[in-house]
Amino acid sequence: MLRGTPFPSAYRAPSTLCRRCFLRSVAARRQQARYVSTSFLEKQNEAKIKWDDRAKLIEEGKIPHLWDILKERGYVKDIAGTEDQIRELMLRKRIGVYVGIDPTAPSLHVGHLLPLMALFWMYIHGYRAVSIIGGATARIGDPTDRLQSREPITKSDMSMNITKMHYQLKRIWLNVEEHARRHGYEKEPRIWGRALFNNSQWYSSLSFIEVVSRLFKGMRLGPMLSRETVKRKMEKGDGMSLDEFVYPLMQAWDWWHMFRKMGVRMQIGGSDQYGNIISGIEAVKYLRDTEPDPSEKIPDDVLNTPVGFTVPLLTDSSGAKFGKSSGNAIWLDQFMTSSFHLYGYFTRRPDADVENLLKLFTFLPLDDISKIMELHKQDPSTRHAQHALAYEVVALIHGIDEATEVRDRHRGLFSKGVFHSPLVTFPTDEPSTANLASGFRVDIQLPESLILSKSISRILYAAGLADSVTDGNRLTKHQGAYIGGAPGQPSATNRGMDYGVLTYTPIKNWFPQDTKNFLIDGKLLILRRGKHFIRVVEMVSDAAWEASGMMYFGEPGTGRVRMLREALVDAGKDHDLSLLNSAEAREKFLDRAEALYADEGGPLLRGLPSEPHPPVAKTRARQILDQSFRTYALAGSGAGATKAKTAEIDSILERTERHLEDQVTRLVSREGHLKDKKRRRAERAQAAPMFKKVHV
Ligand SMILES: Nc1ncnc2c1ncn2[C@@H]1O[C@H](COP(=O)(O)OP(=O)(O)OP(=O)(O)O)[C@@H](O)[C@H]1O
Numbered sequence: 001m002l003r004g005t006p007f008p009s010a011y012r013a014p015s016t017l018c019r020r021c022f023l024r025s026v027a028a029r030r031q032q033a034r035y036v037s038t039s040f041l042e043k044q045n046e047a048k049i050k051w052d053d054r055a056k057l058i059e060e061g062k063i064p065h066l067w068d069i070l071k072e073r074g075y076v077k078d079i080a081g082t083e084d085q086i087r088e089l090m091l092r093k094r095i096g097v098y099v100g101i102d103p104t105a106p107s108l109h110v111g112h113l114l115p116l117m118a119l120f121w122m123y124i125h126g127y128r129a130v131s132i133i134g135g136a137t138a139r140i141g142d143p144t145d146r147l148q149s150r151e152p153i154t155k156s157d158m159s160m161n162i163t164k165m166h167y168q169l170k171r172i173w174l175n176v177e178e179h180a181r182r183h184g185y186e187k188e189p190r191i192w193g194r195a196l197f198n199n200s201q202w203y204s205s206l207s208f209i210e211v212v213s214r215l216f217k218g219m220r221l222g223p224m225l226s227r228e229t230v231k232r233k234m235e236k237g238d239g240m241s242l243d244e245f246v247y248p249l250m251q252a253w254d255w256w257h258m259f260r261k262m263g264v265r266m267q268i269g270g271s272d273q274y275g276n277i278i279s280g281i282e283a284v285k286y287l288r289d290t291e292p293d294p295s296e297k298i299p300d301d302v303l304n305t306p307v308g309f310t311v312p313l314l315t316d317s318s319g320a321k322f323g324k325s326s327g328n329a330i331w332l333d334q335f336m337t338s339s340f341h342l343y344g345y346f347t348r349r350p351d352a353d354v355e356n357l358l359k360l361f362t363f364l365p366l367d368d369i370s371k372i373m374e375l376h377k378q379d380p381s382t383r384h385a386q387h388a389l390a391y392e393v394v395a396l397i398h399g400i401d402e403a404t405e406v407r408d409r410h411r412g413l414f415s416k417g418v419f420h421s422p423l424v425t426f427p428t429d430e431p432s433t434a435n436l437a438s439g440f441r442v443d444i445q446l447p448e449s450l451i452l453s454k455s456i457s458r459i460l461y462a463a464g465l466a467d468s469v470t471d472g473n474r475l476t477k478h479q480g481a482y483i484g485g486a487p488g489q490p491s492a493t494n495r496g497m498d499y500g501v502l503t504y505t506p507i508k509n510w511f512p513q514d515t516k517n518f519l520i521d522g523k524l525l526i527l528r529r530g531k532h533f534i535r536v537v538e539m540v541s542d543a544a545w546e547a548s549g550m551m552y553f554g555e556p557g558t559g560r561v562r563m564l565r566e567a568l569v570d571a572g573k574d575h576d577l578s579l580l581n582s583a584e585a586r587e588k589f590l591d592r593a594e595a596l597y598a599d600e601g602g603p604l605l606r607g608l609p610s611e612p613h614p615p616v617a618k619t620r621a622r623q624i625l626d627q628s629f630r631t632y633a634l635a636g637s638g639a640g641a642t643k644a645k646t647a648e649i650d651s652i653l654e655r656t657e658r659h660l661e662d663q664v665t666r667l668v669s670r671e672g673h674l675k676d677k678k679r680r681r682a683e684r685a686q687a688a689p690m691f692k693k694v695h696v
Pocket residue numbers: 100101102103104110111112114115142268269270271272273311312313314315321322323324325326
């Protein structure tokens with residue numbers, strides 16, 4: 001092992017350094033000095049040799065330069081910096097590259113996917129890819145291309161948006177790896193590196209005076225005032241507030257933070273971000289060149305030059321940018337735009353656009369795209385290329401299984417563009433607006449009487465995060481579940497999550513009245529089991545809960561049991577018990593019971609956690625109902641014994657009902673655990689040590 005040396009002999013206050021800066025840099029050094037294993041250094045060295053070898057192959061023309069691939073696929077619209085700088089930088093150094101997204105909506109949309117795709121390409125070619133959720137910047141809101149200022153976002157909406165986007169991005173990142181593998185890009189441990197941050201992480205510990213003295217000091221008002229966005233908003237819009245005016249500088253500070261700490265040299269954005277990227281480059285260069293601490297100084301050379309580029313904007317048929325503000329977004333959240341709609345959206349792209357979209361939205365090699373286009377041209381009415389595109393995008397966002405299922409559903413419904421089923425309406429170009437009316441979709445609603453006065457274990461069970469109340473107790477005992485709140489503070493006095501951040505604290509078996517301390521804006525709870533199994537719970541009044549007709553796991557005296565019994569009794573009434581063994585009666589019974597319980601919107605499954613479980617639970621519920629029918633029929637079929645057997649039937653029913661409830665609950669939770677476990681393993685396997693700053 002090598003020992004970090006916190007105070008090397010040469011480490012003396014240089015005459016140019018003021019006392020404050022000197023002390024600060026000594027403190028920083030002390031914190032950063034750590035033990036580093038030689039094997040880690042060897043591996044880093046190995047990675048560098050590999051990178052240099054790759055550069056040689058590129059220079060000899062044996063493998064393509066990624067920059068050329070990006071250009072060829074259509075990702076490059078405007079360049080910030082020069083093309084030569086970018087080429088050289090990408091060739092010589094495994095630079096960090098980032099895309100930022102403000103959490104001003106509860107989901108990513110298809111437009112976001114474009115800069116992200118460019119980022120994914122860089123990732124699978126070995127660059128360190130960073131995605132940023134702008135928890136801090138969203139509090140201001142990017143004024144670019146707007147005439148009216150944004151409405152402030154409430155704390156609960158913000159927490160919800162950050163949570164949703166965070167887990168959406170995590171899931172997409174995992175899908176990226178799977179996709180890349182399908183298209184021949186095998187993950188290289190220690191070479192592929194990625195990270196996901198919320199910029200509140202650094203803003204919450206940043207002092208105002210530091211930004212003013214380090215950054216604002218060097219920015220000239222003239223060029224900032226002459227920016228198109230500023231002029232337009234001041235002349236034609238509702239004027240510009242100071243926070244909006246400095247927004248690009250906040251974005252620039254993000255870059256500067258990552259530039260120093262993580263080697264991020266490049267920023268990618270949609271073409272509306274060009275101005276912000278240019279401002280960022282100026283600011284980062286200024287901050288780099290005026291660094292007062294010599295030990296932190298970064299030289300002004302090609303390897304330390306900030307650069308960027310923008311991707312073209314994805315627009316709708318009228319030419320308007322797809323986005324939240326334009327109100328035309330195709331969302332990546334299943335509940336806001338179903339995977340069926342998402343698939344449908346891509347299958348309806350015009351023939352003239354589809355080849356470009358295949359290049360932009362998929363990892364398919366260009367040769368494969370040419371083959372797809374050839375096939376498509378033989379009979380464009382089959383929309384072969386559009387289906388390939390839709391399949392790839394849905395698989396990237398929702399996974400291969402979902403994509404295959406949706407493709408099959410589309411195949412079943414449409415053939416050569418002809419719509420078969422009268423039951424389903426043809427999806428239009430309009431995005432699905434379900435759940436948008438309320439502004440966002442929570443995972444689950446639960447009543448006040450549960451949240452405010454029942455144990456947290458019961459709440460975990462009701463939210464579908466525990467198999468039972470006992471399991472909830474076990475989780476809280478072993479700190480296996482978390483709640484959004486201020487970390488490290490006791491539950492009785494926890495002040496909750498700060499605005500714009502996502503922080504958790506382990507759930508303990510606290511008094512029921514403590515749970516209210518974790519409510520965001522008095523109505524939202526964020527619960528998590530393990531690393532990824534998450535529930536956003538909205539607390540509703542008991543009256544609203546009653547009116548909704550919904551049920552939750554463990555709700556006293558509810559109806560899932562009661563209603564199943566009614567359905568079974570109903571089925572019995574409709575069909576003479578002597579008929580119950582007939583196939584016809586069985587089908588009728590199942591249809592009734594299923595309509596009543598197993599519909600996605602039906603009362604049984606409405607109480608269950610959200611996707612991807614309902615379809616699984618639905619199938620399982622049908623199987624269980626099927627079994628219960630058979631048991632019922634068997635019990636009722638004794639010749640002439642119909643009435644006499646009522647008591648026995650009742651007891652069988654009760655048992656089946658309990659069984660049904662248990663099975664579905666268990667199934668849902670187990671699904672979650674398995675996924676959780678798999679994800680954790682995948683994450684561990686790809687821990688990216690290159691993000692750790694190490695001084696030796
Ligand atoms: N339709 C689009 N085409 C290409 N890039 C897009 C599109 N929409 C957003 N982006 C890019 O995604 C990144 C994050 O965008 P942002 O958070 O501003 O979303 P938005 O939907 O544009 O929001 P808003 O409409 O509220 O400004 C930016 O780089 C932005 O340029």
